[in-house]
Amino acid sequence: MSMSTLDARSRSDPDDPQGTDGGSIAGWASGTNVVFGIWLVFAPYALHYGSDQRLLWHDSVLGLLIIALAAMRTSTLVRHPWPSWINLVIGAWLVIAPFVLGYVDVSPAFWNDLVVGASVAATAWISAFGVPRRLRARVAP
Secondary structure, eight states: OOOHHHHHHTTTTTTOOTTTTTTHHHHHHHHHHHHHHHHHHHHHHHTTTTTTTHHHHHHHHHHHHHHHHHHHHTTOOSSSSSSHHHHHHHHHHHHHHHHHTTTSSSSSHHHHHHHHHHHHHHHHHHHHHSSHHHHHHOOOO
């Protein structure tokens, strides 16, 4: 089979419209989450709310988790979407954390966690569904 035949066949696969096994979609979305995670680690210093140790640790630890999970997802070792699902949960937590932990009045931390959390959750969702259906079916119980 020639290379052009393989390319045409992969492009016509309804389970993989990009012809990449979803890798480019998941890689792009997870790569974006790495950037969001790095920002979350440094945001307490950049936005001047790092003096509150609770918020400093909260955002730093969650940022490092986001980085680790997104990096795992971009690697070829993890073809299943579970790291993205965990990042989706972390993103959702970041959105509700200001209300649950009571730091709505700390405006920079509140807005940062709200925006970063929503962004992480959205890109994690995209990354999770960047996996072709045939691979997701193997993960499902």
